[in-house]
Amino acid sequence: EAQVTxxxxxxxxxxxxxxxxxxxxxxxHEYMSWYRQDPGLGLRQIYYSMNVEVTDKGDVPEGYxxxxxxxxxxxxxxxxxxxxxxSLYFCASSFGVRYGYTFGSGTRLTVV
Amino acid sequence: DAKxxxxxxxxxxxxxxxxxxxxxxxxxxxxxxxxxxxxxSQGPQYIIHGLKNNETNEMASLIxxxxxxxxxxxxxxxxxxxxxxxxxxxxxxxYKYIFGTGTRLKVLA
Numbered sequence: 725e726a727q728v729t730x731x732x733x734x735x736x737x738x739x740x741x742x743x744x745x746x747x748x749x750x751x752x753h754e755y756m757s758w759y760r761q762d763p764g765l766g767l768r769q770i771y772y773s774m775n776v777e778v779t780d781k782g783d784v785p786e787g788y789x790x791x792x793x794x795x796x797x798x799x800x801x802x803x804x805x806x807x808x809x810x811s812l813y814f815c816a817s818s819f820g821v822r823y824g825y826t827f828g829s830g831t832r833l834t835v836v
Numbered sequence: 837d838a839k840x841x842x843x844x845x846x847x848x849x850x851x852x853x854x855x856x857x858x859x860x861x862x863x864x865x866x867x868x869x870x871x872x873x874x875x876x877s878q879g880p881q882y883i884i885h886g887l888k889n890n891e892t893n894e895m896a897s898l899i900x901x902x903x904x905x906x907x908x909x910x911x912x913x914x915x916x917x918x919x920x921x922x923x924x925x926x927x928x929x930x931y932k933y934i935f936g937t938g939t940r941l942k943v944l945a
Contacts, residue, residue, distance in 0.1 A: 728879075757933070767880070767923075767935035774931060782932060814879050822929060824870065827879030 726751045730815050735814040737805055737835055745831050747815030748787070752798045754772065755818045759780070760811040767814070773798055779792035805835040838863040838926035845940040848918075854911040856939050858924030861905040867928045869900060873920040874891045874938070880923065883909065914943045 737743055749756065754791030757772035759768045773792040787809055789801040795809075798817075802809060812832050816825040848854040860869065870885040884898045886907075891898045897910040901932055911918050923934040923938040 755931070757931075759935075761877075766937050769932060770933075772931050780931070783934075812877060816879070822868065824872075824882030824885060825880075825933070826882070829879055830877060832877075 726796065726826070728811070728815055728826050728828035730831050732831060734832050735834070737833070739806055740804050743802050743805060743833075745802075745813060745815075745833070747798045747800065747818040747828060748796050749798075749826070750796065751814075751817060751819075751826065751830050752795065753817035753819055753826075754795070755820055755825075756792065757816045757822055758788070759814045759816065760784065760799070760809075761814065761826050761830075762811050770800070770813075805833075807835045809833065810835050838867055840924045840926050840936055842922070842924050842936060844937065847942050847944055848911075848914045850916060850945050851913055852945050854914040854918065854941060854943070856909040856911075856922050856924075857942065858909070859906045860924070860926045862915045863904050863926050864928065867926045867943040869898065869904075869907050870927055871896070871898065872923045872925070872935075873918075875917075875920040875922070880935070883922075885927075904935065914941075916943050918943060919943045934945070 731746045758770040761767045768784045771790040773779040790794045814826040818825040855905045871883040872880040874880045900907045921938040
Protein backbone atom coordinates (compact mmCIF):
# COMPACT_ATOMS: atom_id res chain seq x y z
CA GLU A 725 0.00 0.00 0.00
CA ALA A 726 1.32 3.42 -0.96
CA GLN A 727 1.83 5.41 2.20
CA VAL A 728 3.81 7.79 4.34
CA THR A 729 4.72 6.24 7.66
CA UNK A 730 5.58 8.30 10.71
CA UNK A 731 6.89 7.02 14.01
CA UNK A 732 6.10 7.30 16.79
CA UNK A 733 2.41 8.23 16.73
CA UNK A 734 2.54 9.61 20.24
CA UNK A 735 5.52 10.83 22.24
CA UNK A 736 5.87 12.50 25.62
CA UNK A 737 9.34 13.75 26.43
CA UNK A 738 11.12 16.15 28.73
CA UNK A 739 12.65 19.49 27.88
CA UNK A 740 16.12 19.20 26.39
CA UNK A 741 16.09 15.51 25.59
CA UNK A 742 16.99 15.03 21.93
CA UNK A 743 14.46 13.16 19.85
CA UNK A 744 13.87 12.07 16.27
CA UNK A 745 10.56 11.57 14.52
CA UNK A 746 10.96 9.28 11.55
CA UNK A 747 9.18 9.58 8.22
CA UNK A 748 9.34 7.06 5.42
CA UNK A 749 7.51 6.85 2.08
CA UNK A 750 7.29 3.90 -0.31
CA UNK A 751 6.19 5.79 -3.43
CA UNK A 752 9.59 6.90 -4.74
CA HIS A 753 8.56 10.52 -4.22
CA GLU A 754 11.21 13.19 -4.65
CA TYR A 755 9.56 15.84 -2.54
CA MET A 756 9.05 15.53 1.21
CA SER A 757 8.01 18.03 3.85
CA TRP A 758 7.28 18.43 7.55
CA TYR A 759 4.41 20.41 9.03
CA ARG A 760 3.24 21.20 12.51
CA GLN A 761 -0.35 21.87 13.40
CA ASP A 762 -1.44 23.95 16.37
CA PRO A 763 -4.94 25.08 17.38
CA GLY A 764 -5.81 28.39 15.76
CA LEU A 765 -2.62 28.46 13.69
CA GLY A 766 -3.37 25.74 11.17
CA LEU A 767 -0.69 23.76 9.37
CA ARG A 768 2.70 25.43 9.12
CA GLN A 769 5.63 24.14 7.12
CA ILE A 770 8.83 23.40 9.05
CA TYR A 771 11.24 22.07 6.43
CA TYR A 772 11.04 20.57 2.99
CA SER A 773 13.29 18.55 0.71
CA MET A 774 13.25 18.57 -3.08
CA ASN A 775 15.46 15.49 -3.36
CA VAL A 776 18.26 13.59 -1.66
CA GLU A 777 20.66 15.95 0.12
CA VAL A 778 18.54 18.99 -0.84
CA THR A 779 16.59 20.60 1.99
CA ASP A 780 15.33 24.07 2.79
CA LYS A 781 13.55 25.94 5.55
CA GLY A 782 9.83 26.41 5.66
CA ASP A 783 8.01 29.01 7.71
CA VAL A 784 8.84 27.76 11.21
CA PRO A 785 12.25 26.00 11.13
CA GLU A 786 13.64 27.25 14.46
CA GLY A 787 14.48 24.41 16.83
CA TYR A 788 14.30 21.69 14.18
CA UNK A 789 16.74 19.89 11.93
CA UNK A 790 16.18 17.51 9.05
CA UNK A 791 18.24 15.27 6.83
CA UNK A 792 17.60 13.52 3.52
CA UNK A 793 20.27 10.90 3.01
CA UNK A 794 17.96 8.50 1.20
CA UNK A 795 15.01 9.21 -1.02
CA UNK A 796 12.50 7.37 1.13
CA UNK A 797 13.39 8.80 4.55
CA UNK A 798 13.10 12.31 5.95
CA UNK A 799 13.57 12.37 9.73
CA UNK A 800 12.72 15.40 11.86
CA UNK A 801 15.20 16.05 14.66
CA UNK A 802 14.61 18.12 17.77
CA UNK A 803 18.03 18.62 19.33
CA UNK A 804 16.75 20.28 22.51
CA UNK A 805 12.95 20.14 22.63
CA UNK A 806 11.06 22.84 24.47
CA UNK A 807 7.42 23.00 25.59
CA UNK A 808 6.53 25.34 22.69
CA UNK A 809 7.29 22.46 20.35
CA UNK A 810 4.36 20.53 21.74
CA SER A 811 2.29 20.00 18.64
CA LEU A 812 0.85 17.60 16.08
CA TYR A 813 3.42 16.88 13.37
CA PHE A 814 2.79 15.67 9.83
CA CYS A 815 5.16 14.42 7.18
CA ALA A 816 4.12 14.61 3.52
CA SER A 817 5.53 13.49 0.19
CA SER A 818 4.84 14.07 -3.48
CA PHE A 819 6.20 13.33 -6.93
CA GLY A 820 6.71 17.03 -7.42
CA VAL A 821 5.29 20.49 -7.19
CA ARG A 822 2.35 19.88 -9.53
CA TYR A 823 1.12 16.76 -7.78
CA GLY A 824 -0.99 16.28 -4.71
CA TYR A 825 0.75 15.40 -1.48
CA THR A 826 0.31 12.27 0.57
CA PHE A 827 0.38 12.90 4.31
CA GLY A 828 1.32 10.61 7.14
CA SER A 829 -0.99 9.89 10.06
CA GLY A 830 0.72 12.36 12.35
CA THR A 831 2.88 12.36 15.47
CA ARG A 832 1.50 13.97 18.59
CA LEU A 833 4.42 15.31 20.58
CA THR A 834 4.21 16.62 24.12
CA VAL A 835 7.26 18.28 25.69
CA VAL A 836 7.04 18.76 29.46
CA ASP B 837 1.48 32.37 -3.58
CA ALA B 838 -1.95 33.97 -3.50
CA LYS B 839 -3.93 34.18 -0.30
CA UNK B 840 -7.18 32.25 -0.24
CA UNK B 841 -10.33 33.04 1.71
CA UNK B 842 -12.89 30.46 2.77
CA UNK B 843 -15.96 30.61 5.01
CA UNK B 844 -15.12 29.23 8.45
CA UNK B 845 -17.97 26.75 8.53
CA UNK B 846 -20.82 25.26 6.52
CA UNK B 847 -23.53 22.68 7.01
CA UNK B 848 -24.88 20.31 4.40
CA UNK B 849 -27.66 17.73 4.53
CA UNK B 850 -26.62 14.16 3.92
CA UNK B 851 -27.19 13.12 0.32
CA UNK B 852 -27.19 16.69 -0.96
CA UNK B 853 -24.39 18.37 -2.85
CA UNK B 854 -21.90 20.27 -0.74
CA UNK B 855 -20.57 23.38 -2.47
CA UNK B 856 -17.50 24.84 -0.79
CA UNK B 857 -16.39 28.25 -2.06
CA UNK B 858 -12.91 29.68 -2.13
CA UNK B 859 -11.83 33.18 -3.04
CA UNK B 860 -8.36 33.69 -4.54
CA UNK B 861 -8.69 37.08 -6.15
CA UNK B 862 -4.92 37.69 -6.33
CA UNK B 863 -4.09 34.40 -7.99
CA UNK B 864 -1.47 34.59 -10.71
CA UNK B 865 -1.45 32.80 -14.03
CA UNK B 866 0.84 29.95 -12.97
CA UNK B 867 -0.85 29.17 -9.67
CA UNK B 868 -2.92 26.04 -9.38
CA UNK B 869 -5.84 25.66 -6.99
CA UNK B 870 -5.57 22.64 -4.72
CA UNK B 871 -8.11 21.22 -2.31
CA UNK B 872 -7.42 19.02 0.69
CA UNK B 873 -9.50 17.88 3.60
CA UNK B 874 -8.65 16.86 7.14
CA UNK B 875 -10.87 14.56 9.13
CA UNK B 876 -10.42 15.08 12.88
CA SER B 877 -6.65 15.10 13.49
CA GLN B 878 -5.75 12.74 10.66
CA GLY B 879 -3.27 13.77 8.00
CA PRO B 880 -4.74 16.02 5.30
CA GLN B 881 -6.04 14.15 2.27
CA TYR B 882 -5.56 15.43 -1.26
CA ILE B 883 -8.86 15.83 -3.13
CA ILE B 884 -8.33 17.60 -6.45
CA HIS B 885 -6.48 20.42 -8.17
CA GLY B 886 -6.84 22.53 -11.30
CA LEU B 887 -5.46 25.49 -13.20
CA LYS B 888 -8.30 26.97 -15.21
CA ASN B 889 -10.43 24.17 -16.52
CA ASN B 890 -13.04 22.43 -14.43
CA GLU B 891 -11.85 19.13 -13.06
CA THR B 892 -13.62 16.03 -11.81
CA ASN B 893 -12.42 12.88 -10.14
CA GLU B 894 -13.98 10.12 -8.09
CA MET B 895 -14.10 12.29 -4.99
CA ALA B 896 -15.24 15.71 -6.18
CA SER B 897 -15.55 18.34 -8.87
CA LEU B 898 -13.66 21.60 -9.01
CA ILE B 899 -15.22 24.58 -10.74
CA UNK B 900 -12.90 27.53 -11.39
CA UNK B 901 -14.39 30.80 -12.60
CA UNK B 902 -13.24 32.14 -15.93
CA UNK B 903 -11.31 34.99 -14.31
CA UNK B 904 -9.82 32.44 -11.86
CA UNK B 905 -10.56 34.67 -8.90
CA UNK B 906 -12.65 32.04 -7.17
CA UNK B 907 -13.44 28.35 -7.23
CA UNK B 908 -15.94 25.90 -5.80
CA UNK B 909 -15.36 22.38 -4.62
CA UNK B 910 -18.42 20.21 -5.11
CA UNK B 911 -19.04 16.98 -3.23
CA UNK B 912 -21.98 15.68 -5.27
CA UNK B 913 -23.66 13.49 -2.62
CA UNK B 914 -22.30 14.35 0.79
CA UNK B 915 -22.18 11.62 3.42
CA UNK B 916 -21.48 11.82 7.15
CA UNK B 917 -17.93 10.69 6.41
CA UNK B 918 -17.36 13.90 4.45
CA UNK B 919 -17.52 15.91 7.68
CA UNK B 920 -14.07 17.51 7.79
CA UNK B 921 -12.09 20.72 7.44
CA UNK B 922 -11.57 21.57 3.77
CA UNK B 923 -8.56 23.60 2.70
CA UNK B 924 -8.21 25.56 -0.52
CA UNK B 925 -4.64 26.40 -1.54
CA UNK B 926 -3.27 28.54 -4.37
CA UNK B 927 0.11 27.13 -5.24
CA UNK B 928 2.73 28.11 -7.80
CA UNK B 929 5.24 25.38 -7.16
CA UNK B 930 7.60 27.21 -4.86
CA TYR B 931 7.65 24.21 -2.48
CA LYS B 932 5.97 26.36 0.18
CA TYR B 933 2.46 25.09 0.58
CA ILE B 934 0.37 27.46 2.68
CA PHE B 935 -2.65 26.03 4.43
CA GLY B 936 -5.19 28.56 5.64
CA THR B 937 -7.77 27.89 8.32
CA GLY B 938 -10.15 26.13 5.91
CA THR B 939 -13.90 25.51 6.01
CA ARG B 940 -15.31 23.20 8.63
CA LEU B 941 -18.00 21.22 6.80
CA LYS B 942 -20.56 19.44 8.87
CA VAL B 943 -22.78 16.93 7.09
CA LEU B 944 -26.07 16.53 8.90
CA ALA B 945 -28.09 13.32 9.01
